[in-house]
Amino acid sequence: MLLFRALHVFHLWSYAIVVTATHPEPSVLETPMHFTPVTAELAESAILPCSQTCSGTKMWQMLDNDVSVIRCDNGSTCIQGDGFTDRAHCPRQWKDLSLNISSAEYNDQGKYACSCDDVEVCYVRLWVLVPTELHVSAGDKVILNTYALISKTATVHDVHIIWEKDDQNVLELKNGNITYGPGFEGRAYISVDRILKGNLSLYIDSVRKTDQGIYWCRHSGRSYAMMEAYPNAFYLNVETGGSMLTTRLMIVIGVAVTAVIACVVYIVKCATSCDHLSVQETTCDSLAVQETRNNCLYKDQDEDQDQTPSSQTKTKIPNTKVF
Ligand SMILES: *[C@@H]1O[C@H](CO)[C@@H](O)[C@H](O)[C@H]1NC(C)=O
Ligand SMILES: *[C@@H]1O[C@H](CO)[C@@H](O)[C@H](O)[C@H]1NC(C)=O
Ligand SMILES: *[C@@H]1O[C@H](CO)[C@@H](O)[C@H](O)[C@H]1NC(C)=O
Ligand SMILES: *[C@@H]1O[C@H](CO)[C@@H](O)[C@H](O)[C@H]1NC(C)=O
Helix, strand or coil: CHHHHHHHHHHHHHHHHHHHHHCCCCCHHHCCCCCEEEEEECCCCEEECCCCCCCCCEEEEECCCCEEEEEECCCCCEEECCCCCCCEECCHHHCCCCEEECCCCHHHCEEEEEEECCEEEEEEEEEEECEEEEEEECCCCEEECCECCCCCCCCCCCCEEEEEECCEEEEEEECCEEEECCCCCCCEECCHHHHCCCECCEEECCCCHHHCEEEEEEEECCCCCCEEEEEEEEEEEEECHHHHHHHHHHHHHHHHHHHHHHHHHHHHHHHHHHHHHHHHHHHCCHHHHHHHHHHHHHHHHCCCCCCCCCHHHHHHCCCCCCC
């Protein structure tokens, strides 16, 4: 283990040398960005990439607390470390050293190293996101309210903030400069004044359907260690006006169809009942009964007075006594 640590330190040291050699302005503070940042949603699987191949002993280690994740000797047997039992797999079909941690736990997040025959070949920083769900209509604005402990003595040049959506940059504040990911220029904003008070909230103007996805924010101060903000992620659900229009159209069509059906039913009913009515008229049944009663009574009483305008109707009725 001591050897392993020593190797690790040596690796970082050699990396620092490489960085110093290639960057025009050597800055120790900018070194360890070689930890590939990877995100996984809580309880979903986390894929830790490592495109190297290895024919010897493969090993994934969690560096933060020296926990072994998985160790596969050159045969086929793999031993999973405590805390990763039944969760860590290096699928053989992947050919490379990539790791699949099924059902990510919140405290799986941290720094990982993968080694081949005790030589570290890959470094990954895993972030486990617990997205807060937000619903917004296309065209509206949205604010992803996030907070973090920013040093009270920090200036805008000290803070490094990255807002990402589905592994693509939305916005990055570094060395006092803000850069935007594709499609977010002029639409995504952060407030530098508020950032220095610990408010890293992201404002997005006129939200589009393509903005839907998982957003997450990480930050660092004068040290390089990136830290998560709170809440650490958002799931932005964009409801488009298009679908709302479709819904309205469906309602209108539904109402129209119902109206047409009702009309047809009414016409058919009316036609049949009209026939029925004429039948009743001749037989002096049901509907005509009340009228008939009156008429019949009237007829009984005024048998001889046939001059009234209703006399025509009265005489038509064959059955005079209804009682
Ligand atoms: C791999 O396995 C072979 C035989 O199974 C063994 O001779 C060799 O030492 C092993 N290599 C390592 C790195 O464990
Ligand atoms: C990772 O493992 C989980 C559980 O075994 C599986 O459902 C998932 O598909 C795997 N991911 C990939 C990319 O193979
Ligand atoms: C920040 O922006 C200024 C002016 O726009 C530019 O001179 C400087 O090089 C930029 N710095 C970085 C690190 O991009
Ligand atoms: C944080 O900033 C956002 C936008 O920049 C703002 O809407 C929100 O009210 C701020 N939060 C507090 C507590 O001031």
